[in-house]
Amino acid sequence: MNKEKSCTDELLAEANASILFIANRPQVVMERGEGMYLWDTNGNKYLDFIGGWAVTSLGHSPKVITDALLEQSGKLVNASPGFFNKPMVEFARLLTSLSGLERVFFGSTGAEANESAIKLARKYGAVRKNGAYEIITAKRSFHGRSLATTAATGKAGWEHMFAPQLPGFVKVPYNDIEAMKLAITPLTCAIFVELIQGEGGVYEADPAYIQALRTLCDEQGILLMFDEVQTGIGRTGTMFAFEHYGVMPDVLTLAKGIGGGFPLSAMLTKEAYNLFEAGDQGGTYTGQPLAMAVGLAVVGEVLQRKLPQQAAEHGAYLLQKLHGIKEQYGVTGIRGKGLLLAFDLPEPRGAELAAACLQAGLLINSSGPSTIRLMPALIVSKAEIDEMMTLLCGVMDRIFKDVALLD
The missing domain is CATH 3.40.640.10 (Type I PLP-dependent aspartate aminotransferase-like (Major domain))
Incomplete structure (x- = not known):
C-alpha cells in the first residue's frame, strides 16, 4: 500500500467516524485546487464543473483572494x-x-x-x-x-x-x-x-x-x-x-x-x-x-476581467457543444444562461453518470434523477470546455450511447 493511499484511508476512516452524516459523499478527500482543477490526497486530478455549487467564481485558490486575505489579516x-x-x-x-x-x-x-x-x-x-x-x-x-x-x-x-x-x-x-x-x-x-x-x-x-x-x-x-x-x-x-x-x-x-x-x-x-x-x-x-x-x-x-461577458460567450459555446451530442446520447431539455446550464438524460441515471465521471476525473452535479447541472468557474476556457466534453462523452459512451437510436 502506497503512502498516499494509506493517508487517504486513515482520513476517510476518521471522517466517516466523526463527521455528522448529512450527504452521501464520495470516498475521496480533496486536498488542493488551482484554477479549474482539484486534486485529492491520492494525487488524482479532477476537472471541476461543479465549482463548489457555483461558488468558486474565480476558480480554485485564486491569487486575488490569497492576497486580499493576507493583506487584510495583517490589518x-x-x-x-x-x-x-x-x-x-x-x-x-x-x-x-x-x-x-x-x-x-x-x-x-x-x-x-x-x-x-x-x-x-x-x-x-x-x-x-x-x-x-x-x-x-x-x-x-x-x-x-x-x-x-x-x-x-x-x-x-x-x-x-x-x-x-x-x-x-x-x-x-x-x-x-x-x-x-x-x-x-x-x-x-x-x-x-x-x-x-x-x-x-x-x-x-x-x-x-x-x-x-x-x-x-x-x-x-x-x-x-x-x-x-x-x-x-x-x-x-x-x-x-x-x-x-x-x-x-x-x-x-x-x-x-x-x-x-x-x-x-x-x-x-x-x-x-x-x-x-x-x-x-x-x-x-x-x-x-x-x-x-x-x-x-x-x-x-x-x-x-469582464467575466460576465465571458460567461455569456463561453456559456453559449458550451450550449452549442451540448446540442451537438443530443441525438447521439438521447439528451433533451438543454437549458440555462451563461455558465448555469443543465440537460436531461434519457434515463434516470444521473447519480450513476456523476459517479462515473468522478472516476474519470470530471466533477458534475446530478440535481435530479435525470438532470445534470453544469456550473463551472467564470474563468473556464473553451479548451477546458472541450476537455469536459471529451471526458463526459467518454463516460456517456459506456452508459447512454445510441439510446436515441434504440428508442
Missing part, C-alpha cells in the same frame, strides 16, 4: 459587528453602485441573506401593510436550509421537513402569473422568486412573467424580492440576472460567487425599505473585515 481580522470597518464601507459602496439598490446587509451564507430578506419583508408588512406577513414563493424553488428558508422553499417533499414549519409561506407554480394573482391576500407582504431555479433543475423565469410580477407588486404595494444567491455576480452573463429582464427588485440577495469560495453573502434593498430598528437584525460576522476584503477583491476581479 484587522474582526472589530465586532458593532463598528464600521473600512473594507465594509468600500464593499457596500461598490455593490450599491453596481446594483442600483441603496442599502446592503452583509452575512456569511445564502440562507442568512434570504433570512434577512424574509425579516425585512415581514418588517415592511408590520409597519406599512397592517401586519401582513405572508410571502409567496414558487414551487420547485430553493431558498436555503435554515428553518425559515426551508419553509420558503418549494421543492417537493420539503413541506414536511422539520415540522412544524414556520407559517406564512404560500407556494404557487413557477411562471404562472394568474396563480400568483390568486394567491395575493391582505396578508401578503412580498413575492420572493429565483430568476433561474438552480437547485430545482435550472429553469428560467419568462421575461413577461417577471415584468408582470413587477407590475403586480406595484399595484398591490408588496415587495418584489429576487433570490440571486446562485445567479448573481456574473454567473448568467450579466452582473445580476435581473438585468436580463429589465426589472429592478425591491430586495436582492447574493451569495455563492460573491466571495469566490469564502463565506460571504449580501441582502440589498432600496432606501425606501431601510426599515430595521436597532436590534431587529444583526450577526456576529456581519461585515467581517476579512470577508469584506475578499468580496471587494472578487467583485473587482469579475469586473476588471
Whole structure:
C-alpha cells in the first residue's frame, strides 16, 4: 500500500467516524485546487464543473483572494459587528453602485441573506401593510436550509421537513402569473422568486412573467424580492440576472460567487425599505473585515476581467457543444444562461453518470434523477470546455450511447 493511499484511508476512516452524516459523499478527500482543477490526497486530478455549487467564481485558490486575505489579516481580522470597518464601507459602496439598490446587509451564507430578506419583508408588512406577513414563493424553488428558508422553499417533499414549519409561506407554480394573482391576500407582504431555479433543475423565469410580477407588486404595494444567491455576480452573463429582464427588485440577495469560495453573502434593498430598528437584525460576522476584503477583491476581479461577458460567450459555446451530442446520447431539455446550464438524460441515471465521471476525473452535479447541472468557474476556457466534453462523452459512451437510436 502506497503512502498516499494509506493517508487517504486513515482520513476517510476518521471522517466517516466523526463527521455528522448529512450527504452521501464520495470516498475521496480533496486536498488542493488551482484554477479549474482539484486534486485529492491520492494525487488524482479532477476537472471541476461543479465549482463548489457555483461558488468558486474565480476558480480554485485564486491569487486575488490569497492576497486580499493576507493583506487584510495583517490589518484587522474582526472589530465586532458593532463598528464600521473600512473594507465594509468600500464593499457596500461598490455593490450599491453596481446594483442600483441603496442599502446592503452583509452575512456569511445564502440562507442568512434570504433570512434577512424574509425579516425585512415581514418588517415592511408590520409597519406599512397592517401586519401582513405572508410571502409567496414558487414551487420547485430553493431558498436555503435554515428553518425559515426551508419553509420558503418549494421543492417537493420539503413541506414536511422539520415540522412544524414556520407559517406564512404560500407556494404557487413557477411562471404562472394568474396563480400568483390568486394567491395575493391582505396578508401578503412580498413575492420572493429565483430568476433561474438552480437547485430545482435550472429553469428560467419568462421575461413577461417577471415584468408582470413587477407590475403586480406595484399595484398591490408588496415587495418584489429576487433570490440571486446562485445567479448573481456574473454567473448568467450579466452582473445580476435581473438585468436580463429589465426589472429592478425591491430586495436582492447574493451569495455563492460573491466571495469566490469564502463565506460571504449580501441582502440589498432600496432606501425606501431601510426599515430595521436597532436590534431587529444583526450577526456576529456581519461585515467581517476579512470577508469584506475578499468580496471587494472578487467583485473587482469579475469586473476588471469582464467575466460576465465571458460567461455569456463561453456559456453559449458550451450550449452549442451540448446540442451537438443530443441525438447521439438521447439528451433533451438543454437549458440555462451563461455558465448555469443543465440537460436531461434519457434515463434516470444521473447519480450513476456523476459517479462515473468522478472516476474519470470530471466533477458534475446530478440535481435530479435525470438532470445534470453544469456550473463551472467564470474563468473556464473553451479548451477546458472541450476537455469536459471529451471526458463526459467518454463516460456517456459506456452508459447512454445510441439510446436515441434504440428508442
